[in-house]
Amino acid sequence: MAETQIRFGILGCADVARKVSRAISLAPNAALYAVGSRSLEKATKFAASNGFPESAKIYGSYDAVLDDPNVDAVYVPLPTSLHIKWAVLAAEKKKHILLEKPVALNVGEFDKILEACESNGVQLMDSTMWMHHPRTSKMKEFLSDPEKFGELRSIHAVSTFAADPDFLENDIRAKPDLDALGALGDVGWYCVRAVLWANDFRLPKSVTAFPGTVFNKAGVIISCGAALHWEDGKVATFHCSFLGNLTMSVTATGTKGSLYINDFLIPFEEKQASFSTASESRFSNLVTEWGPPPSQSTITTDLPQEVYMVTEFSRLVKSVKNDGTVAEKKWPTVSRKTQLVLDAVKISVEKGCEAVSLN
Amino acid sequence: MAETQIRFGILGCADVARKVSRAISLAPNAALYAVGSRSLEKATKFAASNGFPESAKIYGSYDAVLDDPNVDAVYVPLPTSLHIKWAVLAAEKKKHILLEKPVALNVGEFDKILEACESNGVQLMDSTMWMHHPRTSKMKEFLSDPEKFGELRSIHAVSTFAADPDFLENDIRAKPDLDALGALGDVGWYCVRAVLWANDFRLPKSVTAFPGTVFNKAGVIISCGAALHWEDGKVATFHCSFLGNLTMSVTATGTKGSLYINDFLIPFEEKQASFSTASESRFSNLVTEWGPPPSQSTITTDLPQEVYMVTEFSRLVKSVKNDGTVAEKKWPTVSRKTQLVLDAVKISVEKGCEAVSLN
Structure with missing residues (x-):
């Protein structure tokens, strides 16, 4: 049947x-x-x-x-x-x-x-x-490995694309009455999600927008970023923008390993996706070389994410x-946390980059 | 002769x-x-x-x-x-x-x-x-290319290594009377230099430390970061730390291209070094794929950097x-600018992450 x-x-x-x-x-x-x-x-x-x-x-x-x-x-x-x-x-x-x-x-x-x-x-x-790409759970396996990655210390996410002048004025995502969160709600959403995902969805202690937020004529954010930090010393940053060439990178460091990915939110190819990792990286004796260099894992899938x-x-x-x-409550809970952080970034932008507490 | x-x-x-x-x-x-x-x-x-x-x-x-x-x-x-x-x-x-x-x-x-x-x-x-690796001038060529990279919009640098507990207490770089700038002066120096280098050594308008600076028992910074921004909307972030696995990554976005490098300050190998770039990246029709993927350039050298x-x-x-x-005044000028930004980060840390103006 x-x-x-x-x-x-x-x-x-x-x-x-x-x-x-x-x-x-x-x-x-x-x-x-x-x-x-x-x-x-x-x-x-x-x-x-x-x-x-x-x-x-x-x-x-x-x-x-x-x-x-x-x-x-x-x-x-x-x-x-x-x-x-x-x-x-x-x-x-x-x-x-x-x-x-x-x-x-x-x-x-x-x-x-x-x-x-x-x-x-x-x-x-x-x-x-x-979130649903099989690669994502493979990356999570790496981030959860106490030997290969250790404890997360920092994660940095970038998500940008270069919108044309018409988009920046007329696209839904640039209109205050339609998508008032602009680049933050669009490409920023993915960065915030990546940061929370890597932190097992624990909310940060505070969120602070970076100076230098760019708005369009209608007052919608077209470029911004923020720093987040957790009680235990973990830190994260993200930058999201409609003004930079299409880029979607994450770099995460743990006490024992590093994760690198340059197409985290949409893979370069529909049915094949990669990420790179390194563990216990060390310098050579004279600090003239180091390694191991990032080693690439490729996941082949039957279907796009x-x-x-x-x-x-x-x-x-x-x-x-x-x-x-x-x-299932998992997904709405994750959505809510992502939105909470987005809200905090927006408030921080509005308050001249004050730290906004999430506790 | x-x-x-x-x-x-x-x-x-x-x-x-x-x-x-x-x-x-x-x-x-x-x-x-x-x-x-x-x-x-x-x-x-x-x-x-x-x-x-x-x-x-x-x-x-x-x-x-x-x-x-x-x-x-x-x-x-x-x-x-x-x-x-x-x-x-x-x-x-x-x-x-x-x-x-x-x-x-x-x-x-x-x-x-x-x-x-x-x-x-x-x-x-x-x-x-x-700064003296032939790869660096090749990367600068890319960043200066109006067609391949366009105008710089953002740059994000990470430089970390995982120091052991003895280092964090006893190494010169963790002692307030020897290297009082700690991780900021050591690995942070390279990040700040990379950020300035990509910006043709123009000083940012302001520097704001991220919340979550970590100090050792003696009060020396062992992990910190900051956001920088320029009048014309360029932004930068860096994260430097003695607490994360050895990592040295830069991601830069321009209006037309992106630069990726994972070993910017010391190449993985003494006589061969790479970086990756992409230009005019675009989505496929249904936004299920995108490209071009980063393309790697490798520079072979006779000597280490x-x-x-x-x-x-x-x-x-x-x-x-x-x-x-x-x-030659170029090099001392570059040193001074790097130190100025380092000083501003330190002041921002001391002032609870206030923005510190550099104008």
């Missing part, structure tokens, strides 16, 4: 929805079932060019998707300012929710989404794809739907 | 002097001529095991080296707190000076050294070896000595 497929409805025709639609169609336990847009024409075109089956439901509103009793789960790639409205409504209609990042404009809004999901018993997961994400989400949804399991 | 060789005297038998002695013996225009230590026995042993010729002068004091009229230049690897005394004395004795980093405990002290060097017409250079440093220093010394040229 074929595996139960979770039927997805897509809210809106955002660019990123093309990638996730493909992932849904590739995931063995998920199916493209419906798409809704404020424009029926846009929804029709989107479905036609993104692998939706002939039988797919095309709706001229988001509400219609939520009202379709056959939709099990919705993917919400709407601008961040609309998340609270549509995620809460979706939960109330008992739809499980795969929510684009940043999950909300602030943790207060996210808590309302969380509450709606909990009281309606629906699964919530944010769409941070790299976003398919692993959809598969995992659908597995959890199926468990709630068919087996009556309580929705 | 053989090339004129600059005759070096070494002040003290520090560990790093072994490496530099070898470099002097390998440099075509330099020669090991004398070594002085407070212990004649130590100096004798040092000369015997570090390639000094039979004719080398072995002295039981630093003064004796300075008083030897045949010594052209001294290499000063003494603890930082002794730099001002011995560098000023050396200048007064008309000895050219290759000075270990950090050049002084603060820029006030360094200015006295500078003054002594200028008024005595001697060449001063700090011993930041990686410290030999290039000694050769360049000796070339400048010869020019002053034989041709009456005025001492």
